[in-house]
Amino acid sequence: MASYFDEHDREPLNPEREARNNMLLELARRVRGAWSWTPGGRSLFTRMDFQDLGLVDWEHHLPPPAAKAVVESLPRTVISSSKADLKCPVCLLEFEEEETVIEMPCHHLFHSNCILPWLSKTNSCPLCRHELPTDDDSYEEHKKDKARRQQQQHRLENLHGAMYT
Known part of the structure; x- marks a missing residue:
């Protein structure tokens, strides 16, 4: 054969x-x-x-970690007596007076030991999901494309509504 x-x-x-x-x-x-x-x-x-x-x-994967430069530049805030009753949303321990904490752009406060490991895994605030920039170019491009699509969808919805008013 x-x-x-x-x-x-x-x-x-x-x-x-x-x-x-x-x-x-x-x-x-x-x-x-x-x-x-x-x-x-x-x-x-x-x-x-x-x-x-x-x-x-x-759309189906976790976002990449926050950019290292952005994380390093997050403001450090000293807890005053008026904020001493606040708690860290991660560990749920109250902040101590004169303790230095990290403030996210969304103004949520965290212990550095709580937020830094989180930001090394993903780029968002654990409470409100406010996103920080990343070092991943493909993810940053995805965010821009998503914003453009949302803006286009919003324009189409407004255009459709304007046609019938």
């Missing part, structure tokens, strides 16, 4: 090219399963796991 390659007058692929073809086939399978349509008719990838390709689908 003749081999497949002899029967079809083909040469076997070299291992490097075969691996590349397998990666492309796997990508095509994932893309096919992740394809969807938006109301505007544009195509989007909704369920694809981009991590294998060096990209991340930020």
Whole structure:
């Protein structure tokens, strides 16, 4: 019995090219399963796991850590007697008078031992989810795109409402 390659007058692929073809086939399978349509008719990838390709689908992953320079520049506040009854939202211990705490841009106060580990894992305030900048360019681009989409959606809603008033 003749081999497949002899029967079809083909040469076997070299291992490097075969691996590349397998990666492309796997990508095509994932893309096919992740394809969807938006109301505007544009195509989007909704369920694809981009991590294998060096990209991340930020809608389904935790945000990256806050930028180190931003975390280092967060203001330190000394607790006065008027704020001594406040508690750290993470450990729930009351702040002591004259204690130095970290103040987030949203004005929430935290012990440094409580907030620094959190910001090394994600870029947002644990209470209100106010986001700090990150060192991840792809995430920052995702935030800009998301803001543009929200602004466009808002404009469309206002335009639709203006047509019927």
